Amino acid sequence: MIRTELCEVEGIPLAEPICSIWNQVWNFKARPDDLLIATYAKAGTTWTQEIVDMIQQNGDIEKCKRASTYRRHPFLEWYMPGPSPNGYSGLELAEAMPSPRTMKTHLPVQMVPPSFWEQNCKIIYVARNAKDNLVSYYHFHRMNKALPDPGTMEEFMEKFMAGKVLWGSWYDHVKGWWKAKDKHRILYLFYEDMKENPKREIQKIMKFMGKDLEQEVLNKIIHNTSFEIMKENPMANYTKDFVGLMDHSVSPFMRKGVVGDWKNYFTVAQNKKFDEDYNKKMANTSLVFRAEL
Ligand code: A3P
Numbered sequence: 001m002i003r004t005e006l007c008e009v010e011g012i013p014l015a016e017p018i019c020s021i022w023n024q025v026w027n028f029k030a031r032p033d034d035l036l037i038a039t040y041a042k043a044g045t046t047w048t049q050e051i052v053d054m055i056q057q058n059g060d061i062e063k064c065k066r067a068s069t070y071r072r073h074p075f076l077e078w079y080m081p082g083p084s085p086n087g088y089s090g091l092e093l094a095e096a097m098p099s100p101r102t103m104k105t106h107l108p109v110q111m112v113p114p115s116f117w118e119q120n121c122k123i124i125y126v127a128r129n130a131k132d133n134l135v136s137y138y139h140f141h142r143m144n145k146a147l148p149d150p151g152t153m154e155e156f157m158e159k160f161m162a163g164k165v166l167w168g169s170w171y172d173h174v175k176g177w178w179k180a181k182d183k184h185r186i187l188y189l190f191y192e193d194m195k196e197n198p199k200r201e202i203q204k205i206m207k208f209m210g211k212d213l214e215q216e217v218l219n220k221i222i223h224n225t226s227f228e229i230m231k232e233n234p235m236a237n238y239t240k241d242f243v244g245l246m247d248h249s250v251s252p253f254m255r256k257g258v259v260g261d262w263k264n265y266f267t268v269a270q271n272k273k274f275d276e277d278y279n280k281k282m283a284n285t286s287l288v289f290r291a292e293l
Pocket of ligand 1: 039040041042043044045046047132135136137139225226227228230253254255256257258261
């Protein structure tokens, strides 16, 4: 299997076939009742998808298991592996889907198709602290042969800091969406808050979605979207998708699911360098992250 090389649209590193189909992505027609889950890759997308689906299905896990997360929520700019050379396009799947649709994207805010803003769609954005996001992304590159070879952790760290990774700069991504939330219907969540108090954060999501569910249903959602349960759920742990591309023996998709794992990877010198660079890049925002709980 040949690993993908990155291509570029408007200065943002993407992967083929996204660059080739970019006009189609940009011209995607959102509907007013669409819900978009947006994240920088590895910030807790799948977790949020599962929570949203559980809320939509009123806590019925069997209904959530009707298909894998990947198939339930079209990935706007991506292709799913399939029989044709490019597999199935997320766009085509979304277009064929009845309303109300839930989709996911990793696009930076300025690259979201304009129809989402025109239709005033609800968007849930989840951000994760840079260090844990980086470590998770590194392991994901190792196990997912559809992504470029990450090299060593040191090399990957350099690429991450320079924004020379798929979906571009983490710093610009989280800041861009943070700014956009003041103008649009965006619920901006943090992975660390979700870990600290899943009940509180799930309640926020429910409120944003306009759902009021009973305590018993809420408890079911908390339980079924815990890391331990999702790790064993084949419809959520990606063992049903990208077979042959994702090698879970190298690193499972549901890897650790914790805050602060970066401490096991960053050397003291790397941490110092990372922090200095971070402080410069994040000086112009009110956005604050917690890298430990
Ligand atoms: P780690 O690699 O740090 O374990 P995404 O879905 O955006 O690709 O993010 C994947 C990351 O979210 C992985 O992080 C994965 O373990 C974590 N994750 C997935 N489900 C989770 C859950 N229910 N609770 C906590 N973390 C979860």
